[in-house]
Amino acid sequence: MLIHISLLSRLMPQPRVDVGALLTDIAITRASGERVSRDTQLEALRACISEGVSGPVLYRVWEEALIDGLLPADLDSETRAALDGRVPPEAASSGADLLPVQEEEEPAPLLSAALEPLWVRPSGSVREYDCTRPEGLSAAWEAVAAGDAPVLFRGVGRRWAALRSWTLPSLARSLARGMVRVSPGPAVMFCRESHPLVRSGEFEPPSRILSMRGAEFVHRLRRGRGGAPPLLYGDEERALAPPSLMADVDFGFLPEAPPGGYASVLGRLWVRGAKRMLLWPAGLLRALRPYADDHPLARRLQLPLTGPRPADAELAAAGDACLEAQLRPGDVLFFPARWAHHTEATAPEGERAGGARGAAAGAAQDEAREDEASWSLGFRTDGQFLM
Incomplete structure (x- = not known):
């Protein structure tokens, strides 16, 4: 019954x-x-x-x-x-934790991977405004309203508690699990893993997203595999920022919240570490040879920025027609829709002579400092923040 x-x-x-x-x-x-x-x-x-x-x-x-x-x-x-096929797999196919990770009294140095130099010669710098002063902040918003070029809000977040409180141990404590994009080397290209060609095995993706514990991620930043199963490990992480960490970021400088469903022009908010961004205007997209909309690498560019400089003068000129932005903790960068961009982590000020670094790493040969890990935030159209 x-x-x-x-x-x-x-x-x-x-x-x-x-x-x-x-x-x-x-x-x-x-x-x-x-x-x-x-x-x-x-x-x-x-x-x-x-x-x-x-x-x-x-x-x-x-x-x-x-x-x-x-x-x-x-x-x-x-x-x-x-x-199935819609969400990333676990870093361990069994779904079990990979390592019994514990917080170390003396953390190991962050792992490092050198980036290939770019042949691009930027034509200029992004307009920047000193946003530590009210008049500078007003001028920056006026420039954003024009909507014709990127705008760098220098120092707008200089008083954020996150600049001091966000550390790798705090990440491990606050983030139970997150999505980590991994690639074989320090350069990463995003890929639509749900694309039929990727799912069928006909197209080998240059990067993949896996889910793992926050503590596991921090451990791999410092220890690499350390006896754990191998991962394609790369330089770009994208996890939803936990509310416990977001309490340390003040968005009072925004005139209004980005509307839902709108591709916000707010690119990134830098919290820790230094980064360099190159940005190309929408009018140059065709010259930069983007992949077709139905390709697994849609919205990515076919033009390689590393390696030898193109012999084609017109192609090289298109690559050089970018603007450069050097970003430090507390900076915010806005850029218009359809602007192409390339991001790389750089050495902290005073160490830049050593060249660029992988975005998830500090220098292994230097003394480890917590601020060698790069942290940034980005608005997402559903009101969440990507970290």
């Missing part, structure tokens, strides 16, 4: 779940600094699947669930099947 009732309940129409309200409740819980329960995360995933929400939304719900500690092993077979 119990079996009969159970079967009937499955055949009966199930009440529809208000996915929007459920996701809003989850966002409020996370913003308050609390972790969302496993059952609530599972309910949200099942609701998204049953209501046929878009792939990007489903991906983002799973991304937040990972941060709160949900693992593939926690999913029922139906949910796991719906996520």
